[in-house]
Amino acid sequence: MAQIINTRSPFYIKVSDSTLATATLQLYIYEGAKDTTPDAADLKYIITKSELENNNQVVFEISELIRDYIDVKYDGEYDSYCVWANAVISAEESDGTAISSPTVFPSDYANQFIAVDGYGYFEEGVNPEPSRTLLQSNKIIYRPSDYNVNIPIFAEDTTSVTYFYNNTEIRTDGISDDDNTNQKIQYIYSYVNSDTDTYQERVLNDGGTLEESVCLDRFLRNVDTSPVDKIIINSSNSPEVVEIRTLDCSIYDPIKVTFVNKYGALQDLWFDKKSINSIEVQSNDYKASVMNFSSTPTYDTSAHQNRVLDLVGKESITMNTGYIDEEYNEVFRQLMLSEQVWMTRLTDTEEVFPLRPKTQSLQFKTRTNDKLVNYTVEFDFAFDKINTIR
DSSP: OOOEEETTSOOEEEEEOTTOOEEEEEEEEEOSBOOSSOOGGGEEEEEEEEOSTTOOEEEEEOHHHHHTTOOOOOSSOOOOOOEEEEEEEEEEOTTSOEESSOEEESTTTTSOEEEESOOOOGGGOSSOOOOSSBOSSOSEEEEOTTOOOEEEEEGGGEEEEEEEETTEEEEEEEOOOOSBHHHHEEEEESBSOTTSOOHHHHHHHTTOOHHHHSSOOGGGSOGGGOBOSEEEEEESSOOEEEEEEEOOOOSSOOEEEEEEOTTSSEEEEEEOSOOEEEEEEEEEEEEOOOEEOSSSOEEOTTSOSEEEEEEEEEEEEEEEOOSOOTTHHHHHHHHHTOSOEEEEEESSSEEEEEEEEOOOOOOOOOHHHHSSOOOEEEEEESSOSSOOOO
């Protein structure tokens, strides 16, 4: 069983011995199938450190080094973004004699780590390891009618997934893990068959409009696209139960926001109420000479004396949720702490755009204090409106 490293938080390896003078770390980082003896090409760092103040110990912090090799992307596809990290430790006495069995923390360091772009909270302590089954904090998920939801799981410890609709079991799927990084994080779906288009997608594919495809009667769907309202994620430990709630039909087009959560997985969040787009421009100004001295001095009264230089524009979008469960406070905390966010808007096709949360402060709501829980968040599009890429 590979321990999970959250590379946005420190991960410490401590080497100690009563005769320790120096310790060397060889850090192998790679993708693909697990290899107990990584290739020499996978050796990314060799670090040697000496003890300080005769304390007979050396500490290495490796997560920052590993994170350089994890690049989470999203273009509409949900992939597994993680790497193997193999830490090989050697220790020496002051005269260079090798120490055969130094004490190393964590004790299972010899096993290869699986590293993700996640993080732990301060209160979770040193080297926190997240859930090893459901890779999101909320157990209630909202989705607009006839839209799919993608739920991240850690495949190594998940044995199977059981789908229910109206308290009736639809089927159980086994989860396989072949010890490849492209299989460690997997995504299960709110439709029985994720490969089959939803009814809305079929309407669009047949030339129908978005208005014709939304808020459709569920009875028009076939068995392959039957929605589920409960999913049980089974493992050797206690099962995780996820409830899927369908949002009421809205006059507004739903917008899906996808972000990298604290577990290093892609997580969806739907905003199905009013959204507002805006634009902000920035530029430098200068005064131009519009005089013409070639004959009688004159100037063109239609020419710009005050001119614009380096005009750029950035668009923003403000989104609103409907009323949601207060456990979504944690979802919005992770959204605000995420470094990578995207939005998907379904028009004639799915369009994915990178975002950056512009809202820098958010007050968490509870039913006790606020009666109803809903959120408004403003995002900047993470690119210039005018194409300036050179």
